Structure formats: C-alpha cells, structure tokens
Amino acid sequence: MNKNPLKQNLKSASSFLKDYEAPPQPDLDTTKGIILYLEGINVSFDSFKAINELNLYIKQGELRCIIGPNGAGKTTMMDVITGKTKPQSGTAWFGQKLNLLTMDEPQIAQAGIGRKFQKPTVFEALTVNDNLMIANAGKKTVWHTLRHQVNQIEQEQIEEILLLIGLMEMRNESAAILSHGQKQWLELGMLLMQKPQLLLVDEPVAGMTTQEMDKTAELLNSLAGKHTLVVVEHDMDFVRQIAKTVSVLHQGSILAEGNMEQVQNNPKVIEVYLGQSTTGRNVNVA
Numbered sequence: 001m002n003k004n005p006l007k008q009n010l011k012s013a014s015s016f017l018k019d020y021e022a023p024p025q026p027d028l029d030t031t032k033g034i035i036l037y038l039e040g041i042n043v044s045f046d047s048f049k050a051i052n053e054l055n056l057y058i059k060q061g062e063l064r065c066i067i068g069p070n071g072a073g074k075t076t077m078m079d080v081i082t083g084k085t086k087p088q089s090g091t092a093w094f095g096q097k098l099n100l101l102t103m104d105e106p107q108i109a110q111a112g113i114g115r116k117f118q119k120p121t122v123f124e125a126l127t128v129n130d131n132l133m134i135a136n137a138g139k140k141t142v143w144h145t146l147r148h149q150v151n152q153i154e155q156e157q158i159e160e161i162l163l164l165i166g167l168m169e170m171r172n173e174s175a176a177i178l179s180h181g182q183k184q185w186l187e188l189g190m191l192l193m194q195k196p197q198l199l200l201v202d203e204p205v206a207g208m209t210t211q212e213m214d215k216t217a218e219l220l221n222s223l224a225g226k227h228t229l230v231v232v233e234h235d236m237d238f239v240r241q242i243a244k245t246v247s248v249l250h251q252g253s254i255l256a257e258g259n260m261e262q263v264q265n266n267p268k269v270i271e272v273y274l275g276q277s278t279t280g281r282n283v284n285v286a
C-alpha cells in the first residue's frame with residue numbers, strides 16, 4: 001500500500017483533475033506552440049549589463065529549468081517577464097499577440113503569468129482554506145472575501161488545489177503551523193487559484209528537507225502540461241528530478257540549452273560552475 005500521503009493525494013488529485021486545465025486567456029494566442037518569446041533582451045543597471053542579448057523560447061505546457069551561477073541574471077530575467085523591469089532593448093511576447101513590454105505588472109498577472117518568489121508569503125493568521133479563498137478574490141477585500149459565501153464551483157476549485165498540494169488534511173489549520181515546505185506548497189496553491197497559464201517559480205526547494213524536495217518535484221511535474229512552468233533553481237539534485245530541458249544562464253545570456261545530461265557534460269557549463277563558490281548549496285553540475 002502507498003503510505004505516502006502526498007503521493008496518495010497526488011494520485012487522487014490527478015484523477016480528480018483530469019478535467020482541470022488552466023483556462024485559455026482570451027488574448028493569449030499560442031497557436032504556434034510557443035507561450036513565451038524573449039528576443040534580444042538587454043538590461044543594464046548603470047553601466048553593468050545584467051541581461052545581454054538574451055533569447056529564450058518556452059513551449060506551451062513545458063517545464064523549463066533555468067540554472068546559472070550567482071549573478072547570472074535569472075532574477076532580472078523573471079523581472080522582465082513580469083514587467084517589474086523594462087529592458088533597454090529587445091522584445092518579449094506572451095504568445096503571439098501580447099506584447100509584455102507594453103504591459104504593466106498587474107496587466108501581465110491578469111493576462112496569466114504568475115510568479116512564486118523564493119520566500120513563502122502566506123497569511124499566517126488565516127487557515128489554509130482561507131488562504132486559498134482569498135487568493136481567488138481578485139479585487140475584493142480580504143474581509144469581503146472571508147464573509148462571502150463560497151459557491152460550489154469555488155469550493156470545488158479549492159478542494160482540487162488542496163488535493164494537489166497535499167494539504168487537504170490541514171485545510172482548517174492555521175497557516176502559521178505549517179512547515180516551510182507546506183507553506184511553499186500553499187503559496188503555489190494560491191497562485192494556482194488564479195489559473196495562470198505560465199508559472200514562474202523562483203528557487204522552490206531552498207530550505208526544504210529532502211523529503212519535501214521530493215514532494216515538490218512530484219507537484220511541479222504534475223502541473224506541467226496543464227500549465228507552463230519556468231523554474232529557477234540552484235539545487236542540481238532537484239533539477240535532475242524535474243528537468244526535461246535546462247537553460248543555463250551566464251552573464252545575462254543563454255550559455256547552453258538541452259537535457260540535463262547534455263548540459264552537465266557541456267565544457268562551457270562545467271567551466272562556469274567550477275569558478276563559483278557553492279555557498280553551501282548543491283550547485284555542482286557534474
């Protein structure tokens with residue numbers, strides 16, 4: 001018998017979720033199979049070039065891992081995609097029709113790009129269930145949302161997400177008592193409540209136990225296909241568990257791209273990583 005509750009949850013969730021798809025956004029046109037196009041992107045801070053002629057193409061439904069040494073430009077790239085930083089030059093399209101460089105951060109989020117930062121930011125005073133409920137609130141206030149009678153569709157959506165993130169049994173517990181890993185899953189769940197088409201996930205397993213890391217790998221793998229995921233991560237053991245395609249960022253450009261084996265045997269990648277101190281993290285590509 002499978003005694004791992006998250007595995008069981010994921011199993012029941014995947015049958016429960018067979019009809020669960022992120023709904024297509026009205027203006028998002030992915031008929032060519034590509035959801036994100038970054039071309040010739042340049043970002044400078046004063047005279048320092050953080051992003052340098054960056055080209056990146058993400059297919060709809062794929063789970064792409066982005067790796068790269070400290071200061072390679074990973075966060076800056078995510079900031080460009082979400083509208084936080086505007087590049088000095090280049091183009092960034094969400095599908096064929098949405099020009100990200102003409103949109104502000106709320107418009108980009110509204111269009112279906114969700115971002116999960118490294119540090120979980122759940123509402124500790126609320127229950128797990130209420131955290132998911134307010135994530136669905138849109139422009140409503142927290143108070144209004146908590147008083148609002150949840151309709152059946154909303155409740156079903158919350159239950160789907162609770163199953164998926166493995167927190168069904170914790171639903172009525174305060175988020176404050178969750179472990180670090182559980183808080184990360186809850187925050188992912190909160191993001192999923194907004195049904196993003198493209199999910200940007202920044203260092204999801206930093207600070208997690210090995211067991212939590214394995215569960216996170218299962219969770220992200222189960223989301224791919226239904227959503228498109230771009231995961232920035234330093235932990236190579238984790239990247240190995242989830243990656244189909246890995247892009248290596250170095251000095252603001254893509255240094256190498258391919259499957260994990262191709263990337264870890266690439267001499268340029270090995271050289272870049274050998275020059276970096278590990279800061280206690282598992283960053284060895286070999």
Ligand SMILES: Nc1ncnc2c1ncn2[C@@H]1O[C@H](COP(=O)(O)OP(=O)(O)OP(=O)(O)O)[C@@H](O)[C@H]1O
Nearest residue numbers: 045048049050068069070071072073074075076077
């Ligand atoms: N607002 C800013 N002003 C000046 N320099 C910046 C700014 N933001 C980032 N940088 C610099 O740009 C470079 C890329 O930073 P970025 O945070 O994108 O790298 P990263 O790959 O995410 O690094 P890490 O893995 O350490 O998080 C770094 O050298 C950083 O110091």
